[in-house]
Amino acid sequence: MNSARSRLCTQLIVLRLWTLVLSEPQVRAQAPVFEIVPVHSWIRFHVKSSATIAGKFDKWDALLTFTSPDETTGLLEIRIDAASVDTASGMKNGKLKSKDFFDVEQSPYITFKSTRIVESVCYE
Numbered sequence: 462m463n464s465a466r467s468r469l470c471t472q473l474i475v476l477r478l479w480t481l482v483l484s485e486p487q488v489r490a491q492a493p494v495f496e497i498v499p500v501h502s503w504i505r506f507h508v509k510s511s512a513t514i515a516g517k518f519d520k521w522d523a524l525l526t527f528t529s530p531d532e533t534t535g536l537l538e539i540r541i542d543a544a545s546v547d548t549a550s551g552m553k554n555g556k557l558k559s560k561d562f563f564d565v566e567q568s569p570y571i572t573f574k575s576t577r578i579v580e581s582v583c584y585e
Contacts, residue, residue: 497523504541514557516548518571535578541571 499521507515520542528534543563548554558565 493527495525497525504539514548514553516546516553516557518542518545519547520545533578533580535575537573537575537578539573541573543569543571 502523503517504521505515505517507513518541521539523537523539526536526538528536544558544565546554546557546563548557557563560567563571
């Protein structure tokens with residue numbers, strides 16, 4: 462399996478695993494809403510450039526909302542506290558929080574809102 466396909470399949474598997482650790486749905490305007498439990502999930506990153514940087518975010522919340530029983534109607538929304546970045550290096554954390562990268566003073570949150578969810582099958 463090529464590297465890009467492997468990464469995509471890994472990402473899809475992580476998303477599917479998230480659905481296994483969701484709390485009970487909250488009812489909002491008749492649409493089921495699931496809060497992803499951070500104790501059982503994580504947001505990690507890995508960047509390859511002139512220097513490899515890997516880490517995680519310690520504070521975040523996420524909601525998965527469905528407008529029908531069809532899983533493709535899902536909408537994933539994630540809000541990450543940018544200042545909670547953790548690379549296990551105080552120097553790298555400080556650099557990532559600075560104006561050169563996340564600029565946590567001006568932009569305290571990193572947000573993600575899905576545009577669609579598609580069913581996919583991964584072959585190994």
